[in-house]
Amino acid sequence: MPPSSPDGSPRAAPTPTASRRLHGLREAARLVLPVSCAGCGRWDTALCPECRGLLAGDLTAVEHADAAGALDVRAMAAYAGPVRHMVLGWKNGAREDLAALMAETGARAGRLWARSLDEETRTVVGAGPLLVVPAPSGWVRRARGRLVAAALADAVARGVAAGWPRTGPPREGGRRALSVLSTDLLRRPRFAGGARQAGRSARQRRANRASRPRVLAPVAGLAVLLVDDVVTTGATLGACTRALDEEGARVVGALAVAAAPPPARRTDPVVPGGPVSAPGRPARDRSC
Numbered sequence: 001m002p003p004s005s006p007d008g009s010p011r012a013a014p015t016p017t018a019s020r021r022l023h024g025l026r027e028a029a030r031l032v033l034p035v036s037c038a039g040c041g042r043w044d045t046a047l048c049p050e051c052r053g054l055l056a057g058d059l060t061a062v063e064h065a066d067a068a069g070a071l072d073v074r075a076m077a078a079y080a081g082p083v084r085h086m087v088l089g090w091k092n093g094a095r096e097d098l099a100a101l102m103a104e105t106g107a108r109a110g111r112l113w114a115r116s117l118d119e120e121t122r123t124v125v126g127a128g129p130l131l132v133v134p135a136p137s138g139w140v141r142r143a144r145g146r147l148v149a150a151a152l153a154d155a156v157a158r159g160v161a162a163g164w165p166r167t168g169p170p171r172e173g174g175r176r177a178l179s180v181l182s183t184d185l186l187r188r189p190r191f192a193g194g195a196r197q198a199g200r201s202a203r204q205r206r207a208n209r210a211s212r213p214r215v216l217a218p219v220a221g222l223a224v225l226l227v228d229d230v231v232t233t234g235a236t237l238g239a240c241t242r243a244l245d246e247e248g249a250r251v252v253g254a255l256a257v258a259a260a261p262p263p264a265r266r267t268d269p270v271v272p273g274g275p276v277s278a279p280g281r282p283a284r285d286r287s288c
Contacts, residue, residue: 038095039082046097051082055105055257059112064262065234071226071241071251072121075259076109079230083258087229091148102148102257103155106227109255110159113225121252125223129179131249132157135228135236136186136213150184153227156255157182160225186213186240212243220248225255232260 036043039051054077062073077083089095090102110132117125134149141147157180164178189211224244226237231254241251 037082038089038098039086041085047086047101051086052101054083055086055101056108059109059116059255060259062231062234062256062259065231065237065259068231068234068237068254069241071234071237072253073231073234073237073256073259074109074113074253075231075256076105077258079232079258079260087258091146091229093144093146099151102152105257106152106155106255107159107162109257110156110161111163112159113156113253113255114160114163115165124250125225125252126178127223128177129181129222130160130252131185131219131222131224132160132180132182133186133224133226133240133244134182134184135226135240136188138188139190147184148229149227150182152229152257153184154182156225156227183217185216185219186243187216188213212239215243215247218247219244222249224249224251225253226251228254228256230258230260231256 035046037045037048037051039054040048042048057076059074059076062075065071065073079087086095086098086101090098132153134147134153137147137149161178161180164180166177226240228236231237237254241254244251
């Protein structure tokens with residue numbers, strides 16, 4: 001039976017000529033605006049299966065976020081290679097088509113986190129409600145409306161709610177006995193450093209993120225899960241934790257899409273008197 005128009009009369013199906021024209025317009029658009037993978041740059045695909053799979057793994061503990069103190073920080077991937085390209089494109093607005101992928105990644109992280117809690121943390125979180133709080137965005141990013149951490153926190157909250165154990169089987173009326181709220185309640189002081197971290201040393205990153213944010217609402221007695229897009233030194237998460245602790249909240253962990261790799265460590269021995277040559281390579285003569 002042919003499709004009907006809103007007034008109930010039969011609507012003509014697209015003709016082969018119209019279909020060919022539409023296909024031609026799409027092909028012309030691809031020539032003018034070529035599509036490439038947001039991760040590896042492969043042509044003719046917005047995101048290849050290999051790059052998508054990099055964000056589909058398990059949560060990993062971030063052991064080198066020293067500035068976050070004893071906070072339990074976990075991430076979905078390493079902030080390097082294609083993952084770095086994807087996150088940067090999403091954050092800066094160049095690849096808004098990645099919003100759905102990042103939401104999917106955040107929800108997955110929330111589910112995995114909810115299912116992996118130890119008994120003590122589960123008891124604290126289960127007393128509810130749980131606040132999922134994004135790291136504060138810089139004032140420039142906030143003015144532009146690029147609140148990527150807030151959007152990620154919304155997805156994480158949905159994932160935590162979905163991953164929390166039910167009180168019983170669904171067919172018997174079992175429900176998820178946890179209230180999860182995503183709330184953007186932290187603000188960075190206006191005098192603090194800008195949001196851009198690229199090109200900064202680890203010490204500069206810590207100084208840029210060390211300013212304690214303001215807490216905009218009462219949080220005393222509530223459990224808080226922090227969310228950020230990228231973890232580098234952990235300074236941002238550490239500052240957020242201290243601010244929330246001072247207001248009486250209990251920060252139970254932090255999740256991120258990606259974590260920067262640990263700093264490279266020098267493996268060659270350093271001795272007084274000059275450099276040591278690598279095996280099989282003569283040392284340079286610095287006497288002249």
